[in-house]
Every structure is written in C-alpha cells, then in structure tokens.
Amino acid sequence: MKVKIPKSMQAAVIHGFGDPDVLELASVPTPELDSGEVLIAIHTAGVGPWDADIRGGWWPEGRPRFPVILGTDGSGTVVAVGSRVRRFKGGEKVYAYSWANPKGGFYAQYVAVAAEKTALIPKTLDLRKAGAIATTGLTALQGVDDTLKIKRGELVIVHGATGGVGSLALQFAKLRGARVLGTGTGPDGKAFVRRLGADVAVDGKNEDIASSVQKFAPKGVDAVLAFAGGDALEKCIDALRRGGRVAYPNGVEPEPKKRSGIKITSYDGTPGVRQFEKLNRAVDAARVKVAIAAAYSLAEAAKAHERLAEGHVFGKIVLKVR
Numbered sequence: 001m002k003v004k005i006p007k008s009m010q011a012a013v014i015h016g017f018g019d020p021d022v023l024e025l026a027s028v029p030t031p032e033l034d035s036g037e038v039l040i041a042i043h044t045a046g047v048g049p050w051d052a053d054i055r056g057g058w059w060p061e062g063r064p065r066f067p068v069i070l071g072t073d074g075s076g077t078v079v080a081v082g083s084r085v086r087r088f089k090g091g092e093k094v095y096a097y098s099w100a101n102p103k104g105g106f107y108a109q110y111v112a113v114a115a116e117k118t119a120l121i122p123k124t125l126d127l128r129k130a131g132a133i134a135t136t137g138l139t140a141l142q143g144v145d146d147t148l149k150i151k152r153g154e155l156v157i158v159h160g161a162t163g164g165v166g167s168l169a170l171q172f173a174k175l176r177g178a179r180v181l182g183t184g185t186g187p188d189g190k191a192f193v194r195r196l197g198a199d200v201a202v203d204g205k206n207e208d209i210a211s212s213v214q215k216f217a218p219k220g221v222d223a224v225l226a227f228a229g230g231d232a233l234e235k236c237i238d239a240l241r242r243g244g245r246v247a248y249p250n251g252v253e254p255e256p257k258k259r260s261g262i263k264i265t266s267y268d269g270t271p272g273v274r275q276f277e278k279l280n281r282a283v284d285a286a287r288v289k290v291a292i293a294a295a296y297s298l299a300e301a302a303k304a305h306e307r308l309a310e311g312h313v314f315g316k317i318v319l320k321v322r
Helices: 049-056 134-147 164-175 186-195 209-216 231-238 273-286 298-310
Strands: 008-014 024-029 037-047 073-081 093-097 110-114 118-120 155-159 179-184 200-203 221-226 240-249 263-267 292-297 316-320
Touching: 008 298, 024 298, 037 093, 037 134, 037 298, 049 298, 073 110, 073 134, 093 134, 118 273, 134 164, 134 240, 134 263, 134 273, 155 164, 155 231, 164 179, 164 221, 164 273, 179 186, 179 209, 186 200, 200 209, 209 231, 221 231, 231 240, 292 298, 298 316
Parallel strands: 155 179, 155 221, 179 200, 221 240, 240 263, 292 316
Antiparallel strands: 008 024, 037 073, 037 110, 037 316, 073 093, 093 118
C-alpha cells in the first residue's frame, strides 16, 4: 500500500535564536529521501535540554541555515525508504536518534533519517514511550555498559536519577546486577527514584549525601554515573574507592574535577544498528519504566521549552505530533 506523502508539512521551527517564544508552527517542505534514508511520519518527538541550548544560541558546528527544525529523536511509522535501504519497509513502527539531523529535526510531521540511526521500537514499548527514549536510552545504556562496564554486585551511584537519561541509567544498572544509590531533589524526587528500583534514594539538594553514601557503601563506591554537576556530584565522587570510576555525558556542567586514583570519562551516546539492537534487548529485559513528565502538541513546542526551563522534570517531555 503506497502512502501519499504531502509536498509540505507542519513543523515547529525557529527563524533565529532566542527565548522559547521563537518556536513557531510553520509549513515547510517535506524532506526528500536519499538512497540510505527512511522517511518517518512522526508520532512522538522527544524534547531535550540540548534542544533548548540550540534554540538559545548554541550551535554544534558550522553556521545555521534558518528556519531550523529542532529535535534529535522520536518515533513514528515508516512511510518511504531509500533505494539502498533493505532493513525497513513501509508501515513499520520505528524510533530514531540523529544529532543535528541534516534535513531537519524531529519537531515535525515527517523526518528523513539515515537508516542506521533508526530501529524497530522495542517489543515492550508503544510509539509514545519509544519516542521519548532514543537519545536518552542510548546515552544511559552506553554509560552503564560501554563507559563504566558495570558488573553484577558493584555499588553504583546514579547522580541525577530523575531526568530523562538518569531514570533509564538507574534501571539499566539494576538490570546488570548492581546495587544502586540514586539521587533526586525533594521528597517527590526521592519517591520517584525508589519507584524506578533504586536500593537507596537520597535527596541530593537537601540531605547529607556523604553520610547516606557512607551507610550504603562503607568501603567505598565502585562507580558514579553523573547526569548533574556541582557540589553534590563532588560529594558522590568523594565516596569512591581508590580505582573507582566516573562517567558523565558531555554537556554536564560543571564538569567533575580531576582526581588522582579515579578514572573520570566523558562520553556521548551514539546511534547505530548494533547500538539500537542492544538498547532494544535491554529495554525489553528490564521492562523499562519510561517516565513522560509532560506531553504537548507540535503547536505548543514553546510551552514544552518553558516547562523544561522550570526544571524538576521527572523523565522526559515529549511532543505529540500524531
């Protein structure tokens, strides 16, 4: 069955950098496919803090060509495939992560994405939940498995465990058999971290992290996975045993201070065929709880960014495109 693809589509665009109100709904040309790409009719688009950074004036590389469509990830249905693509066919439900996607981001009705940055959605998730986790899921799992190489029985702190990446990293660390202390902010943050399966939950802003960690790991912690910087993170790192290790995604600020006897590594979550296969297996094995903090329409993209700026976001904010 051939789907009729319109020549133009609705997208949330920016014509220049600025506050959330620079985001507006506009009609733009539907992207055309290259031979190695898939065209996805977007169902759900993820809204990340990095989107707000770009909207505010930070640009990854080169110079922007406005209008710019934001969004690094989302889910939807394949409506067309390039001539060289064999892994997908029309009608399949997929999710994708493409940083600075060349033909425009995911705040749109359609997106053209390289096939290797796209995967079938995990069996245990629907399109809405899958649309929230392509970027955050890959970043979380690669922190746990590839950067820290967490093993069964290790004692691990997930600092910033209420956010989009941290909430998934906590669950993946538990899947790998670690004992996990998770930090959140406020009583609701602690309760959220407990619901995700943390062995210990600590209010990173208002409680004495040092004494909580001492009780959790009298001989020291094996690893810290950090999704927030600052004094609370430094106290978590103080609790590491000699030879302990720290990982954090690029963009966490302030970056943790270097220390002797501690391995500190920054990393980026990267998409790829094998990476997505591994993520799907982990999501299904852990029966991952995907927390959606708020959902807005494409026309309400500015409101989504205002909510992001308020902070205290548990899980991920999304745009409901379809």
